[in-house]
Amino acid sequence: MKRIIGTGLCLLVLFGYPMTVQSQTLPVVQRFVLNVDYSRFWQNDSTMYIEISTAVYPNLILLQQDSLGFHGKVELNISIQNKSTGAMVYANRYNVPIHLADSASLVRTGSIVNNTIYALGSGEYHVSVIGSDVLDRTRKDSSSFTVTVQNKPDSLALSDIELCSNIIESSDQKDVFYKNTYRVIPNPSCVFGSTSFPLVYSYMEFYNLNTNLMYKITAQIVDAKGNVKKQRAHLRRFSLPNVVDVTTLNCISISSGRYTYEVILSDTLGQVKARSRRPIYLHNPNVKAASAETIVTARAEFEGMTSDELAEEFRKAKYIAQSDDNNTFEKLSTAQAQKEFLEKFWTRIETEENGKSNLSRSSYLGRVSISNQRYKSMSRAGWRTDQGRIYILYGEPDEIQRFPNSGDSKPYEIWYYHQLEGGVQFIYVDLTGFNEYTLVHSTKRGEVQDATWQQLLR
Known part of the structure; x- marks a missing residue:
């Protein structure tokens, strides 16, 4: 294995802090952000180098200030697992130290970039990259992805x-x-x-x-x-x-x-x-x-929203987001960039043919709110349950059949959408007995299908 770790600087919108002489931990109001990217290059006919680059932002990290300047640290954990064998090929942990002389350096310093290089033979690999703020390990960010390595x-x-x-x-x-x-x-x-x-x-x-x-x-x-x-x-x-x-x-x-x-x-x-x-x-x-087709009008509803609130809104939009949307949003480290992204995201959703009639930001988030009221369980918010997801995507069912406990049979529900794909149904079963209905079968394309779902009622 060839492994290289490096550090560099780039420009980003940052915030300065007042200088003091006493040692103290400076507050951070925005979420911790770790950017991750990778590229593949052939080393020889049977081996590729995968270069994993990461970026962390000093203004988004807890820093201790003393007479020598600002100091902090980010811990990075990178693991690479062979998907076919389950074997852990690499599991590395290392620290990214941050030392800045003064507040001017803090303002000038954008991201600290690191590069690690791993040699891999042909196959599919699951890669996980986790970064955490050492002074507060609850502040963390992560990225995971699959890498395919082929012979040259x-x-x-x-x-x-x-x-x-x-x-x-x-x-x-x-x-x-x-x-x-x-x-x-x-x-x-x-x-x-x-x-x-x-x-x-x-x-x-x-x-x-x-x-x-x-x-x-x-x-x-x-x-x-x-x-x-x-x-x-x-x-x-x-x-x-x-x-x-x-x-x-x-x-x-x-x-x-x-x-x-x-x-x-x-x-x-x-x-x-x-x-x-x-x-x-x-x-x-x-x-x-x-x-005029591509002009995005600034949405007043985004004004005053914090970075965490914007991130939470996008998390709730995951059912209609594309994989590229997720990858792009994860890389945005300022509230302004997140606002501009969400403006374009919702404009695209509202103007494209997406198979979900009358879907807008207000209607989508309205369904999220209703799902949280109707379908919440002991362990999950309503929008994260199966019934919440289907309601958010397709709205009110045209018909619902409810079947309570009957003898040895678990309770279940069947939702009908008569105008969707010529008529589809979604079948949910309360598998645990705690009023959390799991989608076990559907005739909708792309959803779970199990012709033997009735066996789950026993």
């Missing part, structure tokens, strides 16, 4: 795209961020724009190139409708079959939102040979959307 193909192949805050040429191989003649500083938040990083740097590796051909390399930022918002292309002939590519795009003229960053390798006739893509989030508050 014999044909043309591309690595993942590593989004970075800065890339410069370097010969200092002792630098923790040194990689293939470059100093590569990853941006685990994947957030770029006028308030943070106006330039998007990308690092990639190309494998099995034909040294006799001329290639066209295109890097572009694409919106949800497939429109190219920014593009940069150049022709290049490579002298080696395996090479590094570094590209820079200025993103400050693009309106805020979630986009796709894409790198395409094609021949001179325009035939695509390989491509790699990944999500990216842009935050340019001074740029208005280009057309």
